[in-house]
Amino acid sequence: MKRNKIIVLFFLLSLIGFANNAPVESGIDRLKFQLPTNESGPYVWFHWMGYNINEDGITKDLESMKSSGIAGATLFQLLATGSSRSTPIKNVYQDNGVSYYNEKWWSLMLHTAKEAKRLGLKIGMHNCAGWSMSGGPWITAEKSMQKVVWTETKLNGPTWIVEYLQKPQTMANYYQDIAVLLVPKGEVSLDKIIDVTHQMDKNGKLCTQIPDGEYSVYRFGHTSTGKAPLPIPEDLDGLEADKMSPEVMGFHMQNVLNPLKKHLGEYLGSTFNHLLFDSYEAGNQNWTRNMKAEFQNRKGYDIIPWLPVLAGRVIESASATENFKRDFETAISEMYIEYSYKLPRKMMNQLGLGIHIEPYNSNGPAPFNSNDLISVCDLPMTEFWSHQTKMYGEYVGAAAAYFGKPILGAEAFTGNAEYSRWNETPAMMKLSGDMAFAKGINRLILHHWVHQPFPDSIKPGMSMGRWGSHFGRNQTWFEPGKAWITYLSRCQYLLQKGERVADFVALEEFVPGGDLISENTLITNTKVVNGKIISPSGRSYAMLVLPKTKQLAIETIKAISALVYQGAIVYGDKPTVLNGSKSKLGYDEEVKKLLSNLWNTADTLRLKENAYGKGKVVWGRSIPEVLLSLKMKPEVVILKSNNEDAVFWNHRIVGDNHIFYFTNTQSASNRLQLQLRVSDKRPEIWNPETGEIQDAPMWQPTKDGIRVGLSLKGHQSLFIVFKENLKRENFIREIKGSLPDSVYSVAQTATNEWSIHSWAAGSFEMISSKGKKLNANISSVPQPLPISGKWDVRFLPLTSKAFKSEFQELKSLTQSANDSIKYFSGTAVYDNQFDLSCDLVNSNTKVVLNLGVVKDLAAVYINDQFVSVLWHSPFLLDITKQLRIGQNSISVAVTNTWANRIIGDNQFPDDCEWGIPIPVSKTVSAGSSLLKFPDWLQKGERRVSEKRSTFSTWNYFTSDSPLNPAGLIGDVKLEFYKIEKFK
Numbered sequence: 013m014k015r016n017k018i019i020v021l022f023f024l025l026s027l028i029g030f031a032n033n034a035p036v037e038s039g040i041d042r043l044k045f046q047l048p049t050n051e052s053g054p055y056v057w058f059h060w061m062g063y064n065i066n067e068d069g070i071t072k073d074l075e076s077m078k079s080s081g082i083a084g085a086t087l088f089q090l091l092a093t094g095s096s097r098s099t100p101i102k103n104v105y106q107d108n109g110v111s112y113y114n115e116k117w118w119s120l121m122l123h124t125a126k127e128a129k130r131l132g133l134k135i136g137m138h139n140c141a142g143w144s145m146s147g148g149p150w151i152t153a154e155k156s157m158q159k160v161v162w163t164e165t166k167l168n169g170p171t172w173i174v175e176y177l178q179k180p181q182t183m184a185n186y187y188q189d190i191a192v193l194l195v196p197k198g199e200v201s202l203d204k205i206i207d208v209t210h211q212m213d214k215n216g217k218l219c220t221q222i223p224d225g226e227y228s229v230y231r232f233g234h235t236s237t238g239k240a241p242l243p244i245p246e247d248l249d250g251l252e253a254d255k256m257s258p259e260v261m262g263f264h265m266q267n268v269l270n271p272l273k274k275h276l277g278e279y280l281g282s283t284f285n286h287l288l289f290d291s292y293e294a295g296n297q298n299w300t301r302n303m304k305a306e307f308q309n310r311k312g313y314d315i316i317p318w319l320p321v322l323a324g325r326v327i328e329s330a331s332a333t334e335n336f337k338r339d340f341e342t343a344i345s346e347m348y349i350e351y352s353y354k355l356p357r358k359m360m361n362q363l364g365l366g367i368h369i370e371p372y373n374s375n376g377p378a379p380f381n382s383n384d385l386i387s388v389c390d391l392p393m394t395e396f397w398s399h400q401t402k403m404y405g406e407y408v409g410a411a412a413a414y415f416g417k418p419i420l421g422a423e424a425f426t427g428n429a430e431y432s433r434w435n436e437t438p439a440m441m442k443l444s445g446d447m448a449f450a451k452g453i454n455r456l457i458l459h460h461w462v463h464q465p466f467p468d469s470i471k472p473g474m475s476m477g478r479w480g481s482h483f484g485r486n487q488t489w490f491e492p493g494k495a496w497i498t499y500l501s502r503c504q505y506l507l508q509k510g511e512r513v514a515d516f517v518a519l520e521e522f523v524p525g526g527d528l529i530s531e532n533t534l535i536t537n538t539k540v541v542n543g544k545i546i547s548p549s550g551r552s553y554a555m556l557v558l559p560k561t562k563q564l565a566i567e568t569i570k571a572i573s574a575l576v577y578q579g580a581i582v583y584g585d586k587p588t589v590l591n592g593s594k595s596k597l598g599y600d601e602e603v604k605k606l607l608s609n610l611w612n613t614a615d616t617l618r619l620k621e622n623a624y625g626k627g628k629v630v631w632g633r634s635i636p637e638v639l640l641s642l643k644m645k646p647e648v649v650i651l652k653s654n655n656e657d658a659v660f661w662n663h664r665i666v667g668d669n670h671i672f673y674f675t676n677t678q679s680a681s682n683r684l685q686l687q688l689r690v691s692d693k694r695p696e697i698w699n700p701e702t703g704e705i706q707d708a709p710m711w712q713p714t715k716d717g718i719r720v721g722l723s724l725k726g727h728q729s730l731f732i733v734f735k736e737n738l739k740r741e742n743f744i745r746e747i748k749g750s751l752p753d754s755v756y757s758v759a760q761t762a763t764n765e766w767s768i769h770s771w772a773a774g775s776f777e778m779i780s781s782k783g784k785k786l787n788a789n790i791s792s793v794p795q796p797l798p799i800s801g802k803w804d805v806r807f808l809p810l811t812s813k814a815f816k817s818e819f820q821e822l823k824s825l826t827q828s829a830n831d832s833i834k835y836f837s838g839t840a841v842y843d844n845q846f847d848l849s850c851d852l853v854n855s856n857t858k859v860v861l862n863l864g865v866v867k868d869l870a871a872v873y874i875n876d877q878f879v880s881v882l883w884h885s886p887f888l889l890d891i892t893k894q895l896r897i898g899q900n901s902i903s904v905a906v907t908n909t910w911a912n913r914i915i916g917d918n919q920f921p922d923d924c925e926w927g928i929p930i931p932v933s934k935t936v937s938a939g940s941s942l943l944k945f946p947d948w949l950q951k952g953e954r955r956v957s958e959k960r961s962t963f964s965t966w967n968y969f970t971s972d973s974p975l976n977p978a979g980l981i982g983d984v985k986l987e988f989y990k991i992e993k994f995k
Contacts, residue, residue: 281364416549558584835916
């Protein structure tokens, strides 16, 4: 019961609800921030590893999601090792006859849907086995992704040729001819290319006449790219579907959706509400069976005589060749989007399902225009990794906002084995998560929550191999980590409100602070109203920003010209114009006229703008300078900070209310003076860690907005919410003190009085906006009080029996001579007592517990009252309300990670077989995959290596791996600050 009290009971205070796909409410509700509801929780990626799946484990996994505040899950069926680069596991944990899409597999899916409905969770799945991309066992070579291949035979004419042309290299034993072309040597005009396709028989025998001169005979055909979905279970064999064929993509989706309707029909559109298309990793495709007709319809000319360009030939001219390449690329892009995404979306929407898309290639250029694809997403997504602040596809949110999509999802905290190896903690992930919020992400989808098919005694259990951060019910900090999930949910509650603020829209190239559109969107989905550019969703922009590096089509220039003539402001230098497939690169007469209208000045060094119609084009200045000239003041100006580079922010508008998010990415505190573009509202500080809401003490309206003081602790994030109308007439203009401003802060009482909070003695003067001077004096502050003496420590491991010890000194558990402590993983509960005299417990003295260094999470109890969970530095906690005069008790439940116990187990003989370690670099290994589920595990018998207590399907460590610091480390003390009202 004591363990339950320490580890479980206090988390009831931080439970939150679960999200559904209902529209986000427009209002800002204090209670829903403090106790977030279903709409606000993170989602997870729920990975089924091989066919190691059972109903009992599914139920426990889903129940654990609910208890921790997860709103929903996307299911993946993966290879058991999680990577096709690993040696496959030779067997399954329980051979229950499950295989992808067979009746037993669908029975497990039905169980998942039933349990999700019972628990109020939303679920979906990836559109195929593996995480990339869209295909399956039903896709054969002729339905797979296609690429152009060719052979070249060089001949001298005049002569007759009667010979068999070499067949191009093929994949998947599939090949179809496209054309046979006779092409003169060197740069060649179209009329010199001779199509001799019909003079070759089905066996490749060509009989034709070669004119005088040097020629190449090209035999063009198409074959499969050979790309298969990955990583898929070992028993599956299939290919990626042809992304440019409506027939094939329709066929693929029928094979996905028809079984869904059959087995989960009653849950579709409610509990089961989406399918996912993960980031594009299927490689390039440049042909499809109907390519000739598709290209003709889209570009207005025959593609066949231009095929030699693919073989490196120049046709007509270098510029004409480049123009064809552009037409070829844009045709492919259009077909990808229409057939590989729009068509599936239409079929899914008819069943009440949304399409979630990561609309980019995380490994290089995508074969489609990501900006155009974003408009197709029901939930646009990006991704970020646990050890990075870089966002893949940061532009996704900017492009999504243009189309009125307020929710931006993210595959969140994805890890690799170099960084995420059962050593992850919420503190380790806080920086990347906070940066994601600052960059506009407002629905985290945690990567990963792996299905655990084993008994509860087998931990940490199943992993995703070398990929992902380890969330889920077997994580050591699963219970205290709920405080972090609540923090994420509170942030998401506010960040999902309203819409992001953007003063301008950029064309093709993402510019921080603006929304983003493609050339196609500019041409088809923009208009001008009263000098503003208006999106289809009604968003309004002061100007359009042109790309710095991209050539623009003449159709784009025409659209820009029309917008400016109607009153739009366009920012950017004169672009290079790409005129299209049949024109030359540069300035023909039409192009010259268009550009002259827009950039009509010879003195470009002195004159930086040109009027045309009702609008104008501006260049040669910075974007902020141009916005100021348009009377658009900055959203945020940081007037004062001890490190402005450590501060990141986000701004959303909800009707006439404003939400500002600020995060301090440094370990030191940061006191900010901010100028915010808001009027007639008063600021409130909303704390997502504690749920506290209070009036901002230091603020003042100015002609440029509202000036607000904001104090951020190390690694802290806070919201400034402008919700209530302005009611005050007197404001703090200045605080003068005898101490550095890092030692004190100003607060506002419930009766609208101001007070000073100081950690040291000092004198302070407050000057109001009306010139009134008030003073506060703090004569003394108590010295810190160490909590010393003996600490009784109860060790609560997750895979063995509890035990006790005593510590006279607080140091890392790894320094202990006792191996049970040295290699401990789990929760260690530190108990002690301390005395407080009456002069330290009064209304003007506040007491803060300073735990020093904690590895890794700490749940604090004072006098048997739960206070809070601390999950990142600084480990400071106000415990004033829980204290009493005389003797007080303290219990600190510190939870570390699995790493040390697994390393400890590696000191003993192994009873599992492992593959060869996968190198990440010359010095770092990604670890080894399990080769076979051991007999003792399958049969539920005692372990062969009885001293081992942990089991996982991936081994990151050796016996020599360095241990991670663990426990309470260093001095624990009480610190004091005094409160005094200004008078």
